[in-house]
Amino acid sequence: VVPFEPIRRLLLALAACGLLAGCGEREPLLVFGAASLADALEAAGESWRAAHPEAPVDFHFAGSNDLARQIAAGAPADLFVAADRERLEAAERADLEAARALLGNELVVVRSHDLPPRTVSSARDLLAFERIGLADPEAVPAGVYAREWLASQGVWEALRERVVPALDVRANLAAVASASVAVGVVYGTDAATGSLGASVSVLYRVPASEAPPVVYWAAPVAGGNPAAARFLEYLEGPEAGAVFRRYGFRHLPTEPEPDGG
Amino acid sequence: VAETVRLTLFTLGVAAAATAWILPPGIAVGWALARRGWRGRSAVEALVSLPLVLPPTAVGLGLLLLLGRTGPVGGLLHRALGIEVAFTWKAVVLASGVVAFPLLVRSVRSALEEVDPRLLGVARTLGRGPAATFFAVHLPLAWRGVLAGAVLAFARALGEFGATILVAGNIPGRTQTLALALFQRVQVGREREALVLAGVSAALAFAAMLLVEWLSRRRERTLER
Numbered sequence: 001v002v003p004f005e006p007i008r009r010l011l012l013a014l015a016a017c018g019l020l021a022g023c024g025e026r027e028p029l030l031v032f033g034a035a036s037l038a039d040a041l042e043a044a045g046e047s048w049r050a051a052h053p054e055a056p057v058d059f060h061f062a063g064s065n066d067l068a069r070q071i072a073a074g075a076p077a078d079l080f081v082a083a084d085r086e087r088l089e090a091a092e093r094a095d096l097e098a099a100r101a102l103l104g105n106e107l108v109v110v111r112s113h114d115l116p117p118r119t120v121s122s123a124r125d126l127l128a129f130e131r132i133g134l135a136d137p138e139a140v141p142a143g144v145y146a147r148e149w150l151a152s153q154g155v156w157e158a159l160r161e162r163v164v165p166a167l168d169v170r171a172n173l174a175a176v177a178s179a180s181v182a183v184g185v186v187y188g189t190d191a192a193t194g195s196l197g198a199s200v201s202v203l204y205r206v207p208a209s210e211a212p213p214v215v216y217w218a219a220p221v222a223g224g225n226p227a228a229a230r231f232l233e234y235l236e237g238p239e240a241g242a243v244f245r246r247y248g249f250r251h252l253p254t255e256p257e258p259d260g261g
Numbered sequence: 262v263a264e265t266v267r268l269t270l271f272t273l274g275v276a277a278a279a280t281a282w283i284l285p286p287g288i289a290v291g292w293a294l295a296r297r298g299w300r301g302r303s304a305v306e307a308l309v310s311l312p313l314v315l316p317p318t319a320v321g322l323g324l325l326l327l328l329g330r331t332g333p334v335g336g337l338l339h340r341a342l343g344i345e346v347a348f349t350w351k352a353v354v355l356a357s358g359v360v361a362f363p364l365l366v367r368s369v370r371s372a373l374e375e376v377d378p379r380l381l382g383v384a385r386t387l388g389r390g391p392a393a394t395f396f397a398v399h400l401p402l403a404w405r406g407v408l409a410g411a412v413l414a415f416a417r418a419l420g421e422f423g424a425t426i427l428v429a430g431n432i433p434g435r436t437q438t439l440a441l442a443l444f445q446r447v448q449v450g451r452e453r454e455a456l457v458l459a460g461v462s463a464a465l466a467f468a469a470m471l472l473v474e475w476l477s478r479r480r481e482r483t484l485e486r
Binding site for chain 1: 325331349430431449
């Protein structure tokens, strides 16, 4: 008579669901990678999975600054590939003694195909645009590199008010590709990858002489899965090197950076 | 498609777990607030309602400070038991539970208040103790309202975003729910996929609200009788 049974049943059902959600957990290697590595690292991971079915690997991509903060707060990462050295160090738990300079990249100025074409032949030419899309120049490596480039060319102060900051470089590319901003600065590899890359044109490639070198650093995370060191070794090897080159990265372990670059 | 199904199941699972863990404290607090004449009732009421009106990101930041490796609770759990909470599914369950908590408490409170106090008096005069009166008479009579509150909290937990992204991140396959996946798809320009996820979220939310409506309609009828 007393309708208490439904409540008990609901509680039981909820508890069962909660347990199921918990039991769904598996523990493959978890690699935190800079957003710009999304396609290339996935591809390298594919060939790793084929050769090492015993050591599955998962990826999480976001701005390196976000990843560093998450790792410092205890996120269960095993390996961190950051788009600059500073973010690797900010992760606090990255094993800096085992850190490797893994990849090189370049900055490019891009604009949507849907907008009328414009020419940019120097940083100064960006002053002609009302808004400019950057990954957040305060924190995201792609934005920090871009800011350093613009500062070295003496136009940062004039441009800083026009910056539309994005959470990471891929979000910035998406904003440019959808013509939400007239022009943006991303990595050369972003502009060459996927449907977003295909919907923008490169107006200007920032020469090495104008900007700091873009170097991706990788390091195992302290207390993580020991297989991380093996996966990092694989990323340094020639097989992964070929994958990264296919996506337009410079693979530093097999092709050292020229001195004074 | 497989990815959407997996995301949906994960989201339903964590929302259910979130509802489950807040149900006992939610009923307790709702009961306390339904009782009149104690000091500080309004303050507790306001405190409990805080997650309803605070920016969810503020709630998330608070939880992160508490549960991170360097936080008082997170640090203790990590050192003593080796348990990580921040940036795992546990953080998703906690965050969405905290944000949904006020909705549950409010429903429980009004459901308990609607029960005719004479019935409770009768139970007491017939020799039931306060606990027995509550579990055998008061709660059962209010069950539709409690259930509606639980479903409402569940629906809120389904869509939780702000607190979750701060304390649990947006890690595919580990902490990514429908709401977080939707955000990530928009960020990287995969708008078609984002639209599908938005559609799934809307369908789930609609079903949950329909259930809440139906339960409260039935409740009104019960009360009129």
